[in-house]
Amino acid sequence: MVNVRQTTRVAGGRPAVAAVAAGTFSVVTTEMLPVGLLTPIGEDLGVSAGTAGLTMTVPGLVAAVAAPVVTRLAGRRDRRWVLVGLMGLLTVANLLSAAATDIGVLVALRVLVGVCIGGVWAIAAGLAVRLVPERRVGPATSLIFSGIAVASVLGVPAGTLAGAAGGWRTAFLAMGGVALAVTAALAALLPPLPSPEPADGGAGNVLGPLRTAPVRVGLLVVLLLVTGHFAGYTFVRPLLERVPGTDAGLISGLLVAYGAAGVAGNFLAGSAVPRRPRATLLLIAAALAVVMPALAVAGGGAMGATVLVVLWGLAYGGVSVATQNRLMAAVPPAPGAREGVSALFVSVFNLAISLGALVGGRVVDAGSVAGAAWVGGGLALLAAGVVGVGGRVR
Structure with a gap:
């Protein structure tokens, strides 16, 4: 091999x-x-x-x-x-x-x-x-x-x-x-990429990594961060419409700026995470926990919203690579374990996208758009806590 x-x-x-x-x-x-x-x-x-x-x-x-x-x-x-x-x-x-x-x-x-x-x-x-x-x-x-x-x-x-x-x-x-x-x-x-699985295969190769505590912790962080992000981001347009001094043109520009910041955040996190994996993920979670509630209070006007949206993009842009790095570091030494963890990562990530939109929608229907951002920030804060405590899990 x-x-x-x-x-x-x-x-x-x-x-x-x-x-x-x-x-x-x-x-x-x-x-x-x-x-x-x-x-x-x-x-x-x-x-x-x-x-x-x-x-x-x-x-x-x-x-x-x-x-x-x-x-x-x-x-x-x-x-x-x-x-x-x-x-x-x-x-x-x-x-x-x-x-x-x-x-x-x-x-x-x-x-x-x-x-x-x-x-x-x-x-x-x-x-x-x-x-x-x-x-x-x-x-x-x-x-x-x-x-x-x-x-x-x-x-x-x-x-x-x-x-x-x-x-x-x-x-x-x-x-x-x-x-x-x-x-x-x-x-x-692509070169030949032989299967990393052992000859007997089996569903255990996919679900087996769940027996490892750090993998479970890492997947919980993914679930909390991505659910929290999409609880707020699904309604980012109406959220920005509440900010004094914004109009349709500015909001479109802010969403483009968010995407550009996301690209930058992806590569910044990719550069930092090999050296400081836990600190990088903790910083990302903390930033999301602050940015969404800050935008919910509509403070700072158009300039403040611009700064917050760019910070949001930078932070969320690093979520995928930082959480994937954490999971790969926790992979047990078994054939096919990396693919198993990757499959679990993709499942939890996509489930969290749907769950975040659902949770945010329920909060908006029951209360307000700002409420969805507060819930998103709260879930990100909870993720930061899991990262801090989970760092002790081996």
Whole structure:
């Protein structure tokens, strides 16, 4: 196994990492594509915006289930071809979505998208260690995880613009073309990636890491941070509308600034976390615990909101790479354990996205938009406490 990993690193390197990053960009952009297209999708297919919203809800929930299932079904297959197959499926799902004439068909195709999201992330999240030398694993992991932030900054707005120019179907066609190009890049640039699982396979390889206390603590931190973030961020636009001195143009600019800060935060955390993993994660959690309630009180006007939104982006941009690093450090020394932890990470992450939106929505309906931000901040504060106490768990 040592010889295989060393050969893989030499044969893979930065081009392979870049191809995997393009894959994560593709699945996240596809997942988020309906955000700016719900109205035209609903009008074209004759359904309400709420019903069209199922195209956003379904993939995340499916991905939470698909991550461990795809990892289990992949068995001893070469991970290069598993990734290529998943990206090929994503290509087909996007192209067929562009031709959908019924909301039921479109939602069914989004189920396939959820399978691709869960499978790609479960494999890609821990792949850097097999592609580059140990000293480059941190930056390589940051690049792979940058797909989340870059998709938010470039992918989703580009899809929205394509939809505005040529209709929502054009956006899905374009994304199908991107997914096809990434499929080819993965096939050409990835080295052979033999399965890390032992010959007997089994679901225990996916769920086995749960027997390790630091893994359970790490997953709890992921659940709290991501749920808290999305409890507040799902309603960030109405939250910003409460701030004196803001208008629609400024809010759009602030959301772009948030995305750009997220990209920067991803790479900053990727650089810091190998040296100070616990301190980096604690700083991220503490920043989120402060920023959301501060924005809820609408203090500081437009300038204050700008600073808070940028800080929010910087902090949340580092969540994925910092929590993944913590989990990888806690991986038990067993065959297939890294993939098992990655699958659990993706499941909990996607479940937390849906849970955060649900919790935030209930709070908004029962109280106010500011209440959702306070709840988000409270969950982030609780996560900071778990990081502090969990540092003693071995």
